[in-house]
Amino acid sequence: MILTPSILVRSGLLLLLALVLQTYLFSPVELTGTVVWVLPASVVVFGLLGGSLTGGVAGFLVGLLSDALTNSPLGSTALALMAAGYLAGLYRERGSELGWLAAGIACGLGTLVANLVIGLLMAALGQSGPLSWGAPAELVVQALYGFLLGIPIFLLFRKVLAPGLVDDRDRRRRRRRNATARGNVPWEGIGDR
Amino acid sequence: MYRKQIRRRRAVLLGLVALAFILITVTFGGGSGGFGQAVGTVTGPIGNVISDAFKPARDLIGWFDETFAARGENERLRSRLANAEAEVVAGRVAVQENRQFRRLLGLQRSGRIPSGYQPVTARITTRSPTIWITTAGIDRGSSDGIEVDDPVVSDQGLVGKVSSVAPSEAVVTLLPDGSSAVSAKVVPGGAQGVVTAKIGTTGEFVLEFIDETRGLEDGESVVTAGWREDDLASIYPPNLPIGEVKAVPIDTREAVKSVDIRPYPDFATLEYLTVLTGGSRG
Numbered sequence: 001m002i003l004t005p006s007i008l009v010r011s012g013l014l015l016l017l018a019l020v021l022q023t024y025l026f027s028p029v030e031l032t033g034t035v036v037w038v039l040p041a042s043v044v045v046f047g048l049l050g051g052s053l054t055g056g057v058a059g060f061l062v063g064l065l066s067d068a069l070t071n072s073p074l075g076s077t078a079l080a081l082m083a084a085g086y087l088a089g090l091y092r093e094r095g096s097e098l099g100w101l102a103a104g105i106a107c108g109l110g111t112l113v114a115n116l117v118i119g120l121l122m123a124a125l126g127q128s129g130p131l132s133w134g135a136p137a138e139l140v141v142q143a144l145y146g147f148l149l150g151i152p153i154f155l156l157f158r159k160v161l162a163p164g165l166v167d168d169r170d171r172r173r174r175r176r177r178n179a180t181a182r183g184n185v186p187w188e189g190i191g192d193r
Numbered sequence: 194m195y196r197k198q199i200r201r202r203r204a205v206l207l208g209l210v211a212l213a214f215i216l217i218t219v220t221f222g223g224g225s226g227g228f229g230q231a232v233g234t235v236t237g238p239i240g241n242v243i244s245d246a247f248k249p250a251r252d253l254i255g256w257f258d259e260t261f262a263a264r265g266e267n268e269r270l271r272s273r274l275a276n277a278e279a280e281v282v283a284g285r286v287a288v289q290e291n292r293q294f295r296r297l298l299g300l301q302r303s304g305r306i307p308s309g310y311q312p313v314t315a316r317i318t319t320r321s322p323t324i325w326i327t328t329a330g331i332d333r334g335s336s337d338g339i340e341v342d343d344p345v346v347s348d349q350g351l352v353g354k355v356s357s358v359a360p361s362e363a364v365v366t367l368l369p370d371g372s373s374a375v376s377a378k379v380v381p382g383g384a385q386g387v388v389t390a391k392i393g394t395t396g397e398f399v400l401e402f403i404d405e406t407r408g409l410e411d412g413e414s415v416v417t418a419g420w421r422e423d424d425l426a427s428i429y430p431p432n433l434p435i436g437e438v439k440a441v442p443i444d445t446r447e448a449v450k451s452v453d454i455r456p457y458p459d460f461a462t463l464e465y466l467t468v469l470t471g472g473s474r475g
Contacts, residue, residue, distance in 0.1 A: 024240065025247045027320040028329075029254045030461045032261050036254075037322040053202045060209045064216075068232035070321040071328050071357045071364035075216030082209060115323060122325045122371060125221060135392055138324050 001050035007164035011046070014157055015062050018042035023069050031145070034138045037111060039066060039077075040084045041150040044110035045157045047088030048103055049165060055085030073125070080117035084110035100151050107150020112143040233330075233359035240362070241332055244318045307430040310344075310472035313337050316465055318362070325392060327370040329353075331466060334361045338470040342428045346467050350434035350457035351375065351417060355468060363468070368398065368435070369460055376418040376427055377435055382409060385418055388435055388454060398436055398454035413438045415454055430472060 001007065018038055026036040039062055047055020063078030070077075088106050092098065116139075158165065220228075315337075319330035333339055335358045343355040345365045353367040366373060369390040377400060378385045384403050391397040400415060415438065419431025436456040 020243060022322060023319050024244045025250055026254075027322045028244075028317055029251045029258065031254055031258045033461065034324065035320060035322045039322070053205060056206050056209060060213065065232065066322075068229040069236065070319060070326070070330065071229050071366075072321055072323075072326045073217050074220040074228060075213035076326075077323070078216070079210065079213040082206075082213065086206060115325075118323050118325050121217070125217070134397070135324060142324070 001054055001161065002164045002166065003050075003054075004164060007161060010160050010164075011058070014160060015042065015046075015058060018153075019062060019065055019069075022066065027070070032141060033134075034141050034145075036145045036149070037115075037142050038146075038149055038153070039063070039081060040111040040114040041107035041146045041153050042157075043081045043085035044088040044107045044146075044150065045103060045154045047085040047090075047110075048092045048098060048106060048154070049158060049161055050089065051093055052086045052089030055087075055089035056082045057085075059083070059085030076118055076121050077114075079121065080114040083117050084114040087113060100154055103154035104147045104151040107153065108143045108147030110150075111146030112139060115139050115142060229357060229364075230359050233357070233362055233364075237334070237359055237361040240318060240330075244332075307433070307469065307472060310430065310469040311338065313339060313468045313470050314465060315339075315363070315468060317463055325371060327367045327373075327390075327460075328356065329365045329367055329463070329466070331363050331365055331468070332361070333468065334359050334363045336360045337468075339363050339468050340470065344429045344433065344469045346433060346469065347458045347463055347465070348467075349459070350436070351429065352458050352460065352463065352466060354428060365466065365468075367460060368456065375429060375435065376420060377415050378418045379403075379409060379438060380414050380416055382413060384409060386451070388415065396456065396460075398456050399451050400438070400454050401451040403450055403452065409438060409441050409452060411438055411441055430469070 003011075022038050026038055029035075043055060043059040043062055046058040050058075059081035060078045063076075063081035064074065066072070066081075067074045067077045088110055091106060096102070313333055315331035315333035317329045318332050321328045339355055339358055341355055341358055344351065345353050345355060351368065353365045353370070353373060355363050356366040357364045368375065368388070369392075371390065371392050373390060375388045376385070377388045379400070386400045386403040388398050388400050391399060403409075415435045417429040417431055417433040417435065418427065419429055419433075420427050434457050436454040439453040439455040441452050
């Protein structure tokens with residue numbers, strides 16, 4: 001991802017949107033016995049689109065604000081989301097193909113990873129009590145929500161951040177070159193669709 | 194050049210990891226600390242407006258959730274109804290006993306607030322999304338007289354305590370949180386212990402370190418112990434209902450050191466809470 005001022009503003013607004021939706025829409029209610037956690041999917045998408053550094057930094061910032069808003073130990077969610085965003089970025093940097101299905105699966109796995117990191121952290125700090133039998137099921141359900149929400153989040157974020165995406169620029173260039181080779185010189189702007 | 198980029202990238206990420214650990218260490222045990230309060234102060238009024246705007250969408254999600262839950266609930270309720278019909282007579286006796294217990298315990302759900310406490314009713318605006326940390330943000334704060342460690346109840350019983358306060362909002366650490374522990378006693382038996390939550394669910398508590406297990410029975414009420422000794426006192430007043438004994442292993446009834454508790458409040462559907470402000474602790 002090429003981080004121009006415009007892309008930075010768009011990224012900030014997208015992450016803010018995710019944070020607002022999480023805090024005021026999803027967190028206060030439960031769906032089938034668990035809270036929908038949309039933040040890991042959001043930072044995983046950032047990692048997938050921008051690489052490990054972008055994913056890690058986005059995860060840290062969003063996690064820090066989330067900790068502050070929910071009075072969690074400051075840095076715990078930041079660490080978990082940073083791990084999710086960083087790993088998603090590593091996956092992307094290995095040159096793996098990136099479609100909506102792969103993005104959805106990555107979001108589901110990212111949600112699982114983020115949950116496990118927080119769980120391990122809380123256990124290491126002595127903040128966790130006896131583990132319920134329902135916990136693994138709840139983790140799986142949250143990961144499933146991550147998968148389902150990850151797909152629209154990926155499509156939305158990719159569209160909004162398209163001007164800054166290297167792959168997207170390459171794709172547009174290829175499309176334009178092919179059109180020129182066929183003799184169809186497109187009108188200005190059409191190739192950008 | 195490329196290696197330099199990679200080194201720089203690693204340095205940034207390692208720096209963030211180190212910063213996260215430093216923050217956790219500094220704020221450990223005290224929520225998100227001053228930074229959280231500052232964010233809460235800034236976002237509090239805006240948050241309440243946004244929260245109100247999202248209410249219809251939350252209700253929609255809640256409707257879906259209740260619809261899913263109702264399917265399983267229907268069959269369960271049918272079988273329970275059959276059992277209940279057979280237990281009507283026993284139920285009448287239980288109602289009589291229940292009245293006595295209520296008088297004995299001063300149950301909050303009967304509408305009585307422990308003496309010396311001022312109730313402040315608040316609406317839940319936010320919740321922690323992870324299963325490991327169970328907190329809820331409410332739309333009342335220090336300007337309403339709320340202080341850190343004030344007990345919080347619902348119409349069904351104790352739900353937690355206030356863990357941080359901003360002028361117009363506060364954060365409640367709920368009993369299902371891994372860090373929660375409440376000294377409690379079983380009535381009418383009188384056995385005492387500490388109630389903690391089983392992580393990963395809002396429906397399972399455990400009463401540990403019981404000092405007297407003889408005579409514990411399924412269905413007995415568990416209430417706050419509310420002790421006081423010299424200058425030290427429990428933050429919870431006595432006799433706030435927590436739940437009921439769910440399962441006492443029959444074969445080891447006299448040797449058991451912990452029992453499962455079914456909490457009275459349904460933490461999944463909490464919407465309004467009452468903060469007990471003022472009062473003398475314990």
